[in-house]
């Protein structure tokens with residue numbers, strides 16, 4: 001085994017031995033990633049890991065990175081991969097599952113390349129929720145979760161970061177034939193019907 005591979009194996013321990021299935025869930029802010037992930041978890045037995053939720057929990061935990069993360073989120077900027085990947089790896093280990101929806105990650109090329117290098121994991125496929133900005137803006141302004149970044153000024157910055165940094169990641173996976181694009185501007189139930197078609201009846205949890 002080469003050195004990089006050996007280091008990855010050490011870092012991931014039993015995780016890599018499980019050869020986990022990872023689906024990246026991407027789309028602009030407010031496109032409905034979290035909403036649809038909750039539905040997928042119920043029906044298909046995945047563990048949902050939201051990079052944004054993990055970062056917000058890290059702020060709340062009083063970690064030494066908390067202030068830096070909080071400032072980046074307020075500005076709609078992308079937190080350094082090192083921080084986010086550590087949180088994702090820990091959550092994957094702790095879940096005990098081997099099927100993951102990784103929501104809101106990778107958000108830029110740095111996120112993507114670092115995750116692949118550190119974990120050695122390639123996504124099975126990438127769900128891309130496509131939604132016009134006007135609709136995403138409406139949804140974010142009425143999300144009512146008390147998020148510091150759901151104000152019009154930060155929302156505009158997040159849209160810019162999405163176009164400039166996150167879309168190239170989606171294009172990267174599209175070139176590999178891994179993107180499953182979904183029209184996310186429709187009602188929640190209709191979007192989920194399309195999502196179900198992608199995960200397929202063979203993957204559905206037996207009751």
Ligand SMILES: Nc1ncnc2c1ncn2[C@@H]1O[C@H](COP(=O)(O)OP(=O)(O)O)[C@@H](O)[C@H]1O
Pocket residue numbers: 027028029030031032033034035036139140142143144184185186187188189191
């Ligand atoms: N298809 C939809 N139609 C209308 N509102 C939606 C739809 N999907 C999600 N929402 C609402 O829009 C807001 C943003 O959705 P969320 O799942 O939090 O998006 P994301 O995780 O992509 O930021 C939430 O208030 C959610 O209830």
Ligand SMILES: Nc1ccn([C@@H]2O[C@H](COP(=O)(O)OP(=O)(O)O)[C@@H](O)[C@H]2O)c(=O)n1
Pocket residue numbers: 027028029030033050051052053055072073074075076077078079080084103104105106107111149158
């Ligand atoms: N991979 C990630 C994901 C989120 N984030 C930060 O967390 C914020 C909120 O992300 P999120 O996925 O919870 O929410 P949405 O912007 O998709 O609605 C982003 O605007 C970034 O500041 C990050 O830095 N790196």
